[in-house]
Amino acid sequence: MMELRFWFLAIFLVLGEELCLADVSGNQTKEIYPEYCTTFDNKPGKCVDYRQCPYILDIVAKMNAKVKLTPRETEIFKHCLCSEKSKTIVCCEESINDSGLEVLRASEPVCGVFGDNKVTGGNEIRMGSRPWMVLLKYDIQDAHERTAFKCGGTLITSRYILTAAHCILDSLITIRLGEHKISTERDCETYGSTEVCLPPYQDVSVENYVVHEGYDNITLHYDIALVRLARSVEFSKFIKPICLPLHEEVRQSIWNNQRPNQKVTGWGITEGDMPSDVPKEASVRRLTLDQCNHDRNISLIGNQLCVSAYQQDSCKGDSGGPLLFPYLYLGQQRFVQTGIVSKGPRDCGAGSSAIYTDVTRFVPWITQNIRA
Incomplete structure (x- = not known):
């Protein structure tokens, strides 16, 4: 045949x-x-x-x-x-752009290294332990600072942020890096008798952005975008990039993983319909695309992910944030970004599935659209 x-x-x-x-x-x-x-x-x-x-x-x-x-x-x-x-x-x-790939690989020595892995689903993460997390800030008239942060994203190089296409609005003005508790000017925690404080957060202006040319704001197909910062940021213990699945063996490991539990991180809405003041992290499971197609009466395509959304879930305000996969990357235990929060159930944590963009399928596109 x-x-x-x-x-x-x-x-x-x-x-x-x-x-x-x-x-x-x-x-x-x-x-x-x-x-x-x-x-x-x-x-x-x-x-x-x-x-x-x-x-x-x-x-x-x-x-x-x-x-x-x-x-x-x-x-x-x-x-x-x-x-x-x-x-x-x-x-x-899809072709890989060699110069774009080199830009991404320049960040590999420090990417995805996390400060503390002792977190539980839906709980506050340890301060500074997810140094790639960023907040997207919008110019919203008369808005309280907390409500000006509508989306999240990840630092992938010293000049680029990865986020969802539906988070790109004309009112996007700055990217905040090195943040933990939004309501405080300085973040400090006490461990035993020692007080540890984060360096001041950084607000960096947006130079420009690239939205995937196939993005559809109704279906949320190709819900991925790159934001270029107005200046390079210097990597440190508390500001560093996430790893991307640049290598074939990493992508194959993610696709073939028999234990599909992964983590989603963000400052989105929590209990009581209030946005969180601190980043929280939940454990979620990869599901089949058919599960989302059945639950949500929509048609997902092959570069989207269906992820569990019962009790532990992403929510409004988490859009653009990462789905993370722990992996032995270049000989060290690190986090690799596998997805981007795209769309969840109307009542967060009460549905059975949510939709994410599959980052493993967009590595060629990312390499084609970034520069030094």
């Missing part, structure tokens, strides 16, 4: 431009962003016309020239279709 499908596809692709164009269907009045897909070797990809995919075009050219394909090229071609509905729409691997 696989061989039949393979040669059926080959016939369609080599017959010529006219047939290929005729086979492309869809709404011609509105450009629809290409669907997410996974290549045969588990790489993030997009469903595009084969003529927009250079390495598929090269394979077709070899076939037209009667040149024998390599075993890998044969496998790629056998499994390249996005669906049986179209014989010209293929899953094309």
Whole structure:
């Protein structure tokens, strides 16, 4: 059956431009962003016309020239279709931008190192233990400072914040780093007889931002954005970046993890419908996409995550914050960001599932949109 499908596809692709164009269907009045897909070797990809995919075009050219394909090229071609509905729409691997990847890797020596892992779901985290957490502050007229912070995010390099696309508003003015308790000017805790205080928080202006070109504010598909700071920040014990799943073995470990418990962190609404004054962290579980599709009567796509939301959950104000996965990264136990808080149930903690953006699928996009 696989061989039949393979040669059926080959016939369609080599017959010529006219047939290929005729086979492309869809709404011609509105450009629809290409669907997410996974290549045969588990790489993030997009469903595009084969003529927009250079390495598929090269394979077709070899076939037209009667040149024998390599075993890998044969496998790629056998499994390249996005669906049986179209014989010209293929899953094309998204390219990694090498310069962007180098910018991200420059942060790896210090990324994801946490100060204390003794936290419990829904409880306040130890001061300074999540040094990548940031708050997005908006210019809201007559707003109390606490209510001016509407979203969270993570520091991923000395100049970039990762957050949700729906958190990007014209009123976004600054990013706060190194914060713990919002209501106090200085954060201090006493351990035994020793008082420990955080350095003053930093408010850094926003230079610009990039929202994913496929973002849909109704479905929240492609709910991811990058914010560039107006200046670089200096890493310290209490301000450092989160690790991203840059390496294939890290992504595979996350995807294949048999114990899908992860953590979500933020200053969002807690009991009593009040936003938290301090960051809290909850343990949540990865669910299947079908679980969210059933619970929420919506259609998730492959670069979204379905996550448990019963009793322990993210909430309003946590948007843009991270879903975290503990991993032995570069020989050290660290946190790797696997998701971004996107949308949860109307009554936080009372539903069964919430939606997150799957960061593991967006590494190529991130590398394409950051610079030194």
